[in-house]
Amino acid sequence: MKRDPEQILRAYEDAKKVYAAYGVDTDAAIEIFKTIPITLHNWQGDDVVGFEKHEGVHSENLVTGNYPGRARNGQEMRMDIETAFSFSPTKPRVNLHSMYGEPGTTERNLQTTEDFRGWIDWAKQRGYALDFNVSFFTHPMMKDGCSLASPDKSTREYWIKAGKSGRAIANDIGRELGEVCINNIWVPDGTKDIPADRFAYRARLADSLDEILSVNYDKANVRDVLEGKLFGIGTECFTVGSHEFYLAYAATHGIGVCMDTGHYHPTESIVDKISAVYPYIDTLLLHISRGVRWDSDHVLTQGDDLSAIMQQVVRGHLYDSGKVFMGLDYFDATVNRVGAWAIGLRAAGKALLDALIEPYPMLQKAEIDGDLTARLALLDEFRNLPSNAVWDYLCYTRGVPVGTEWIDQLKAYEATVQSKRG
Helix, strand or coil: CCCCHHHHHHHHHHHHHHHHHCCCCHHHHHHHHCCCEEEEEHHHHCCCCCCCCCCCCCCCCCCCCCCCCCCCCHHHHHHHHHHHHCCCCCEEEEEEEHHHCCCCCCCHHHCCHHHHHHHHHHHHHHCCEEEEECCCCCCCCCECCECCCCCCHHHHHHHHHHHHHHHHHHHHHHHHHCCCEEEEECCCCEECCCCCCHHHHHHHHHHHHHHHCCCCCCCCCEEEEEECCCCECCECCEECCCHHHHHHHHHHHCCEEEEECCCCCCCCCCHHHHHHHHHHCCCEEEEECECCCCCCCECCCCCHHHHHHHHHHHHCCHHHCCCEEEEECCCCCCCCHHHHHHHHHHHHHHHHHHHHCCCHHHHHHHHHCCCHHHHHHHHHHHHHCCHHHHHHHHHHHHCCCCCCHHHHHHHHHHHHCHHHCC
């Protein structure tokens, strides 16, 4: 449904006055919003398939559904990503896995920057920053579900070389684009049942990481983070790269960690962890999804958990710290994949904007004064401020669809582009 521009502008002027009464400058908040990127994960676009050809290889990522129109190559995926960005006012940034090198014929441990030339040139042309992940999964060189922690030396050596190549590629990406590239390391290594020697697995992983990280790169080009996990399908009893292991390793090796909202206990939130970990690590990457039951990687939508995360990022001024980055991480093939991206981007954007226009100083004052009743009351009252009018105005002035307009545009894209794919 097309919205009336005059109505959007009138609603914003009214909302602006309401927020001003609480000491909030919505125009200034919008300008800050424009500087904060939300990273889009490319692997949602093809169900974490990649561009390589490995027949019969077990996938460590369970993607359900078979919605038509999956991106089959880099050109289609990049077109889909651009379309998703056109539906959101958030600043664009893209996260790329190494299984999406083109044309997909280079072994992962032999990849160079030129395998991602198409992505780099595209990002440069579009003004996007790129982040990078070596895909330590869904490959013939995985042995018994392990890569860097494998008891098999040749397996470890293969993936160590891939990790080293990935860091070199990430460094080149950051240097060429003039924006730091976040190099995220996640491995699925673990055991289905109880291991006899946990120490040996973790010693092997630590040794592998030491080798991968042995080259010092300019942190203006690349920053390294480690992504932990509670458990995975097939690794229910033991995950080598647990949160505790990676946090301790990162804090003692001058690198960062990635907190994925779906990688913890179902009732565990990263909200309290952000302020606990941030001061002591080099970089903090937040991978935001919507866990249902556990690590189900559902499409991100608005909710209390998402709002609380963005409040921490804004209240602590982490968005301009140079060491905190936010990105989406989910995959769903039961819905239009571009739509899934757009829903998540818009949800993250709304939560970020809400946090930027929150009358936070009033909450701080009530807390300092010891007026806990006022603090709780204000938290609840602020939920009903006219933030959606500010969001609509932001979308309108950024030239992206307001309200539900984007859904009709998505359907048109599906009919004219995605439906034509075999």
